[in-house]
Amino acid sequence: MTRLSKYLLTLLFIAACITAHAQQNMLTLQQCLDIAIRNNLTVKQTGNTLLRDSIAFKQSKENLVPTLSGSASRNLSQGRGINPITNTYISQSFTNDGYGLSTGVTLFNGLSLQNNIKQASLSYQAGKMDLQSAKDQVTINIITNYLSILDAEESLEQSKSALAVSKETLDRLETREKQGANVAASDIYDQRGSYANNVVNVVTAQNTLDAAKLSLFQLMNVPYEPNATFQPLSPAELVGEYGVSPEQIYTTALQQLPVVKSAILKRQSAEKNLQAQKGLLYPTLSLGGGINTSYSSASQNTSYFDQFRNNYSTGENLSLSIPIFSDHHLKNNIALAKITVLDNVYVEENTKIALKQNIEQAYYNMISAYKRYQAQKDAVTAYTESFRISKIRFDAGVLTSVDFIISKNNMDAANLGLISARYDYFIYSKVLDYYQGKLTL
Numbered sequence: 001m002t003r004l005s006k007y008l009l010t011l012l013f014i015a016a017c018i019t020a021h022a023q024q025n026m027l028t029l030q031q032c033l034d035i036a037i038r039n040n041l042t043v044k045q046t047g048n049t050l051l052r053d054s055i056a057f058k059q060s061k062e063n064l065v066p067t068l069s070g071s072a073s074r075n076l077s078q079g080r081g082i083n084p085i086t087n088t089y090i091s092q093s094f095t096n097d098g099y100g101l102s103t104g105v106t107l108f109n110g111l112s113l114q115n116n117i118k119q120a121s122l123s124y125q126a127g128k129m130d131l132q133s134a135k136d137q138v139t140i141n142i143i144t145n146y147l148s149i150l151d152a153e154e155s156l157e158q159s160k161s162a163l164a165v166s167k168e169t170l171d172r173l174e175t176r177e178k179q180g181a182n183v184a185a186s187d188i189y190d191q192r193g194s195y196a197n198n199v200v201n202v203v204t205a206q207n208t209l210d211a212a213k214l215s216l217f218q219l220m221n222v223p224y225e226p227n228a229t230f231q232p233l234s235p236a237e238l239v240g241e242y243g244v245s246p247e248q249i250y251t252t253a254l255q256q257l258p259v260v261k262s263a264i265l266k267r268q269s270a271e272k273n274l275q276a277q278k279g280l281l282y283p284t285l286s287l288g289g290g291i292n293t294s295y296s297s298a299s300q301n302t303s304y305f306d307q308f309r310n311n312y313s314t315g316e317n318l319s320l321s322i323p324i325f326s327d328h329h330l331k332n333n334i335a336l337a338k339i340t341v342l343d344n345v346y347v348e349e350n351t352k353i354a355l356k357q358n359i360e361q362a363y364y365n366m367i368s369a370y371k372r373y374q375a376q377k378d379a380v381t382a383y384t385e386s387f388r389i390s391k392i393r394f395d396a397g398v399l400t401s402v403d404f405i406i407s408k409n410n411m412d413a414a415n416l417g418l419i420s421a422r423y424d425y426f427i428y429s430k431v432l433d434y435y436q437g438k439l440t441l
Helices: 003-025 029-039 041-062 112-179 187-220 246-256 258-279 304-310 329-395 401-435
Strands: 067-077 080-082 089-091 094-108 284-296 313-321
Touching: 029 112, 029 187, 041 112, 112 187, 112 258, 112 401, 187 401, 246 329, 246 401, 258 329, 284 304, 329 401
Parallel strands: none
Antiparallel strands: 067 094, 080 089, 094 284, 284 313
């Protein structure tokens, strides 16, 4: 193998290592979403609330099941007492053991138990919607921030490109200055100032990118990695017309959006809780029964197990409890339940109002971004051609440095404005997709 071949192989190996390392540090949008949802504390807390709602729902159903309890006791009697076997007085020390099983079930209590089941079921369903809503909020925040990073990256590249052009022009003027060929004495200083401004623009763009990356890592709740890179997206061309009106988006959102479903379910749950509280004003009918047996050491002629077998008794009871006066706590609980219903009605209405306003705002922001994008496209075309002509005239010495710098700045600003408008459009269109339940990556 020749020395050149070895050299080329070494370069290829180094390039492969650099590429592999870069790929390891590259994050995709899906990876960012997975990490953020997994680490988000609000999502975790909402998940815990859902678990509590699940347990409460399960318990509400089990409240209909008959209860069963057992008991065991031992009593020591000394001196004169009643023999539990003969029911006569004796004067001696003896022990008495008692065992029992009892069961009971509520037959009717104003349908309070049944309404508690419905209330807990609705709360559980609302909890599911809350969990999905928490995940959706993380998703939209991550997508928005991810697009902001891509926006900042393109803006940084544009600023670096402008800096390179400015540096090239400055170098040429520096050479001409040494040759005494500049048209005006101020040309070199104007260009030095323009170059310094371009350096500031690059620093500002880099700071913006760093801030966007830091924000994303904070959203993912992981340590910041300054050297991390992000996989570019290939969004479709801007379509301009979104295809549906804000009213149509709002109608769909009312049916699709978890936060709306949650508000409706919580209002319905509060209504069922009110019915359950009202049910407690009705009489409660209960059925119960039990079996008992005993042993006494006073009966010395009968064995323990014979007494256990012979002394058992059974009983059944049907009881009716009528609430007459309970310190008004039942009525006060009903009053509180009514307030809770009203609170949830307000929350539902406010959720729908805020949703409509947010949809309208996102929709018109998207339309505004599209109009800016169209205008910026024309501006970029015009200012690019203007700069090309200005550069020719400036190099020929028939254009002042001030006019040349103005022409260049106009082109740079137009390019940055085009990037900003493009990503603003994508961000707001993703927000509208989210409201309709069709958010895609």
